[in-house]
Amino acid sequence: MTTPFNERLREVSRSRDSLLCVGLDPDPEKLPPHLNGDILRFNLAIVKATTPYAAAFKLNAAFYEALGEHGLQALRATIEAIPADVITIYDAKRGDIGNSSRFYARAAFDLLGCDAVTVNPYMGRDAVEPFIANPAFGAFVLCLTSNPSASDFQTAATDGLPLFKRVALAVKEWNTADNCGLVVGATRPEPVAELRDLVPELPFLVPGIGAQGGEVAAAVRAATDDEGLGALFNVSRGILYASRGEDFAEAAARKAEQLRDEINQHRRRT
Amino acid sequence: MTTPFNERLREVSRSRDSLLCVGLDPDPEKLPPHLNGDILRFNLAIVKATTPYAAAFKLNAAFYEALGEHGLQALRATIEAIPADVITIYDAKRGDIGNSSRFYARAAFDLLGCDAVTVNPYMGRDAVEPFIANPAFGAFVLCLTSNPSASDFQTAATDGLPLFKRVALAVKEWNTADNCGLVVGATRPEPVAELRDLVPELPFLVPGIGAQGGEVAAAVRAATDDEGLGALFNVSRGILYASRGEDFAEAAARKAEQLRDEINQHRRRT
Numbered sequence: 001m002t003t004p005f006n007e008r009l010r011e012v013s014r015s016r017d018s019l020l021c022v023g024l025d026p027d028p029e030k031l032p033p034h035l036n037g038d039i040l041r042f043n044l045a046i047v048k049a050t051t052p053y054a055a056a057f058k059l060n061a062a063f064y065e066a067l068g069e070h071g072l073q074a075l076r077a078t079i080e081a082i083p084a085d086v087i088t089i090y091d092a093k094r095g096d097i098g099n100s101s102r103f104y105a106r107a108a109f110d111l112l113g114c115d116a117v118t119v120n121p122y123m124g125r126d127a128v129e130p131f132i133a134n135p136a137f138g139a140f141v142l143c144l145t146s147n148p149s150a151s152d153f154q155t156a157a158t159d160g161l162p163l164f165k166r167v168a169l170a171v172k173e174w175n176t177a178d179n180c181g182l183v184v185g186a187t188r189p190e191p192v193a194e195l196r197d198l199v200p201e202l203p204f205l206v207p208g209i210g211a212q213g214g215e216v217a218a219a220v221r222a223a224t225d226d227e228g229l230g231a232l233f234n235v236s237r238g239i240l241y242a243s244r245g246e247d248f249a250e251a252a253a254r255k256a257e258q259l260r261d262e263i264n265q266h267r268r269r270t
Numbered sequence: 271m272t273t274p275f276n277e278r279l280r281e282v283s284r285s286r287d288s289l290l291c292v293g294l295d296p297d298p299e300k301l302p303p304h305l306n307g308d309i310l311r312f313n314l315a316i317v318k319a320t321t322p323y324a325a326a327f328k329l330n331a332a333f334y335e336a337l338g339e340h341g342l343q344a345l346r347a348t349i350e351a352i353p354a355d356v357i358t359i360y361d362a363k364r365g366d367i368g369n370s371s372r373f374y375a376r377a378a379f380d381l382l383g384c385d386a387v388t389v390n391p392y393m394g395r396d397a398v399e400p401f402i403a404n405p406a407f408g409a410f411v412l413c414l415t416s417n418p419s420a421s422d423f424q425t426a427a428t429d430g431l432p433l434f435k436r437v438a439l440a441v442k443e444w445n446t447a448d449n450c451g452l453v454v455g456a457t458r459p460e461p462v463a464e465l466r467d468l469v470p471e472l473p474f475l476v477p478g479i480g481a482q483g484g485e486v487a488a489a490v491r492a493a494t495d496d497e498g499l500g501a502l503f504n505v506s507r508g509i510l511y512a513s514r515g516e517d518f519a520e521a522a523a524r525k526a527e528q529l530r531d532e533i534n535q536h537r538r539r540t
Contacts, residue, residue, distance in 0.1 A: 025370070062373035068346075068381050069339050076338075091368055095390065095415040096332055100295070103332035111338050120365065122392045122412055124419025142392055148368040149394025152440060153433065158426040163433065168293055170422060 004178035005116060005138030009203055010229050012087055013055045017225070019267065020260045021056040021089065021205065022046070023236025024078060025063045029243055032248045039067070040074040042248075043223075046240060047081050049253040053260040054218075056087035056232050058205070079113055087232075088114045089205065091140060094131075095120035102131040103233025109137050116140060118183055118205070121167045125174060135177040138203075143167050143195065146208030163200060164191070172199045181205055186219035186233075193222040196230075204231040209238075218257070220266035228267035235259055274448035275386060275408030276473055276488060280499050282357055289494070289537065290530045291326040291359065291475065292316070293506025294348060295333045300511055302518045309337070310344040312518075316510060317351050319519035323526040326357035326502050328475075329384075332512070349382055355510035357502075358384045359475070364401075365390035371400040379407050386410060388453055391437045395444060405447040408473075413437050413465065416478030418456025435460070435468060442469045451475055454495045456503075463492040466500075472502040477509075479529075486529070490536035498537035505529055 028037035064071035116138035131139040144164040181203040223231035243251030285408040298307035334341035364374040386408035414434040451473040493501040513521030
């Protein structure tokens, strides 16, 4: 029997005692100067140093695509270096008609070997289905994002319900194989808590603590479920660029450990 | 002075007397058997054969990503083979927080050398802005798509206005540099005509005629503007797989010529 993605995520979070997701979004211009822009060397050092504190790694596709073939090779080699008992999320925010989404799913799961992806809900159910066809692989659907313009459409009232809540309820319906989640930004804790009540069974991938300004304690209290699980908190820049010196990996590890502990401190405990 | 993308699109459509966009979405399993799945050889033959009838080529990123480094090389080589006086659209439906979208824009425009991209509006203005920062490059924002689930969210009433019209009006505001357009599916002509009236200045990229079932005449009447311009009609499978024999390129050319003529016949003329 295949373990559904959401169940595996709970097991990993529990056994590693961590809800921390490390975002591997390497910007060559921000790397420690002694690495000369070598993002693979950077990633491998960050993965090795932060794995003890992480439940998951998230790789944002944009940073790799901008580097062409070289970026794709670094992406693959990084994913291969992530231990199998840590979750790997391809943060690609894809979504297209079913025929095209099938090819995107093949790229994320078969070719790259990731465990989950982020997907965009705008095109509706059939754009998401190819990503959740196999219960072993998961999809975090964009719901309420952490960027300033999130309110352009996501909070628009659709027949009395903000669009992001309509998306959450739809994803709850799509979650028949226990492998759907939501991307829920942490810029404000109130809507996160409302979503937690609305769809208690869906795991949240929470960006926006750290560089994007969300406060850790409030975000963790709002997003975790009654077992203190059901959420991953992603930090990218705050960990990656903790130091630009030769000690960047050690500094990233210290920061990851500190964030894991801070998150754990505020998890709901039964 | 840089020619804004939308102006360039009008010039190209006029000078080539075509509103046809050829969708280069090569599925290795559907290629003529004698090509043994060689998508680059397939693409180059299709580009050469159909260029006389096309205003644009659109490359859907999913089909290339599923093939890894090989797919990326084929993507680049195909784009390089498209003549400079034809528009090249990277149909990637990207969209992320500004910092990430900047990297996606770099991939599409600087690295791949495309003229325009498709982008997803769900995350709002700041997710789109990096794609329209340079007037010479364009972005077609997903508005009303042609897939069955488009109505899951796009037609939801937001304070009395369907979401897709809210998106159209937002894009009209973002279009200060004359380089924004909309993706408007042709599955039903009524909403297309309503959008044409709502945002007369925005070009439409219209998928869904051909394999996705839209009717050409109604779609063209609804989507073209008062000058018979302002729209590109994309056909992928209907052209690519017109024949699976050794004559696939000639068959594609005949189909493209026929579609160009059929579209031209129904363009509004002043």
